[in-house]
Amino acid sequence: MPWRVPPGSASLSAPIASGSGVSVTSGAPIPSGSGNAEPPIDALSELASGRVAEGREGLSTTELGYTPHELPTLKGSGHPTFKNPEQRVYEVWVSEIMLQQTTVATVTPYYTKWLIRFPTIKLLAEASLDDVLAHWQGLGYYRRARMLHEGARWVIQNGIPQTAKEWLAVPGVGRYTAGAIASIAQNEPAPLVDGNVERVVSRLTANQASAKSLTDAAWKWAESQLLPGHPAQASPGDWNQALMELGATVCKPVNLLCRACPVQPWCQAFAESRVADYPAPKPRAEKKSLHHSVVILTHDGKFAIRPVPEGRWWAGLYEFPREASLEGLNLMTEATLSQFGQFNHVVTNHEITVDLYHAEAATPTQDLIWVTEEELTQYALPAPSQKALTLWKKSRAQKTLWEQETSPD
DNA sequence: TATCCGTGGTC
DNA sequence: TGACCAAGGAT
Ligand code: SF4
Numbered sequence: 001m002p003w004r005v006p007p008g009s010a011s012l013s014a015p016i017a018s019g020s021g022v023s024v025t026s027g028a029p030i031p032s033g034s035g036n037a038e039p040p041i042d043a044l045s046e047l048a049s050g051r052v053a054e055g056r057e058g059l060s061t062t063e064l065g066y067t068p069h070e071l072p073t074l075k076g077s078g079h080p081t082f083k084n085p086e087q088r089v090y091e092v093w094v095s096e097i098m099l100q101q102t103t104v105a106t107v108t109p110y111y112t113k114w115l116i117r118f119p120t121i122k123l124l125a126e127a128s129l130d131d132v133l134a135h136w137q138g139l140g141y142y143r144r145a146r147m148l149h150e151g152a153r154w155v156i157q158n159g160i161p162q163t164a165k166e167w168l169a170v171p172g173v174g175r176y177t178a179g180a181i182a183s184i185a186q187n188e189p190a191p192l193v194d195g196n197v198e199r200v201v202s203r204l205t206a207n208q209a210s211a212k213s214l215t216d217a218a219w220k221w222a223e224s225q226l227l228p229g230h231p232a233q234a235s236p237g238d239w240n241q242a243l244m245e246l247g248a249t250v251c252k253p254v255n256l257l258c259r260a261c262p263v264q265p266w267c268q269a270f271a272e273s274r275v276a277d278y279p280a281p282k283p284r285a286e287k288k289s290l291h292h293s294v295v296i297l298t299h300d301g302k303f304a305i306r307p308v309p310e311g312r313w314w315a316g317l318y319e320f321p322r323e324a325s326l327e328g329l330n331l332m333t334e335a336t337l338s339q340f341g342q343f344n345h346v347v348t349n350h351e352i353t354v355d356l357y358h359a360e361a362a363t364p365t366q367d368l369i370w371v372t373e374e375e376l377t378q379y380a381l382p383a384p385s386q387k388a389l390t391l392w393k394k395s396r397a398q399k400t401l402w403e404q405e406t407s408p409d
Numbered sequence: 410t411a412t413c414c415g416t417g418g419t420c
Numbered sequence: 421t422g423a424c425c426a427a428g429g430a431t
Contacts, residue, residue, distance in 0.1 A: 099427045140415025174429045194427045
């Protein structure tokens with residue numbers, strides 16, 4: 001995510017990180033998080049002299065308080081990324097998919113490793129799905145990885161889309177991602193709306209509509225800002241990022257910073273002193289709880305795993321056998337199960353209580369995949385299986401310690 | 410169109 | 421501590 005601000009390194013009305021000090025790791029430019037500080041942008045005084053005070057021709061990127069801080073440095077680095085438009089497209093594509101519903105801090109290490117393992121679209125297309133999923137392990141929403149993989153194969157077949165509209169045909173790319181790639185990597189004046197933009201628009205226009213209605217309004221507003229002749233068109237990628245960054249760092253869901261907000265003079269919600277009323281709160285889903293039983297089934301130092309069937313949570317990943325009950329596990333194996341732990345795992349609006357069992361199998365049955373702990377790292381395991389493994393190792397270590405302490409000399 | 414799909418951080 | 425959230429897409 002070379003074009004994104006490292007977390008905490010810049011805020012819109014505070015000193016802006018220049019983006020210097022970009023490090024290069026195996027071909028991937030990564031933000032350092034500690035660029036040189038430039039003088040604060042006095043957004044309000046700029047606005048006071050602003051040509052958009054009447055608000056008719058649209059806001060500009062500068063008026064959102066945004067300075068494009070990464071591109072110059074990366075250009076200066078002479079990195080191949082910026083000599084190769086296709087590579088630029090790929091890196092923006094990967095990061096936009098990873099960042100869906102996921103924070104920059106979480107994504108960053110995955111992004112780095114991803115570009116090392118799958119440096120180009122072609123190499124991603126040629127990789128196996130298992131390999132792809134293994135590099136997504138822990139990021140969640142695994143369908144994204146599968147679609148990105150499919151998308152890479154689509155692009156090898158059909159070529160790189162050249163417009164946001166064309167991007168929509170690529171698996172896993174919806175209208176947000178299409179707009180992001182087209183504007184950031186291909187300089188097309190394509191609008192985009194994500195959760196940040198939707199929230200900002202809701203407040204700027206004092207729109208209390210909920211869900212789809214607000215989304216539609218936000219898209220119309222975003223489109224209107226990028227019409228021909230509007231200042232945002234000069235650098236649509238910067239504009240879009242500025243808008244999202246405004247939402248992420250100033251016009252936040254809670255603890256918003258209206259006093260430092262560069263667009264406060266045009267904010268209808270602020271004018272009404274009702275910023276807390278926008279956007280309308282979403283109805284929250286009911287939380288459900290359920291139980292699962294998981295077995296760490298071992299034989300001769302190997303672990304038994306099996307693929308998660310399609311159509312379920314974690315489809316396509318591999319996990320320790322998991323059933324709805326202990327009875328389910330007993331139907332699966334003849335080995336004697338002994339419980340050694342329990343933990344909770346939250347999946348969206350479900351809280352799963354997982355009972356952990358261990359058993360030593362008499363024989364490695366063919367319906368399961370038997371792997372060493374080393375080989376286990378080659379498989380994508382869902383978080384509950386990862387937790388189970390961690391607890392098993394901890395349990396075994398304590399047992400070993402206990403045996404050592406209590407064994408007679 | 411409402412629901413499903415994960416996870417880790419924050420307050 | 422639990423509720424809420426994060427740069428969505430597919431069905
Ligand atoms: S003034 Fe406050 S509510 Fe309005 S856009 Fe700025 S941060 Fe958001």
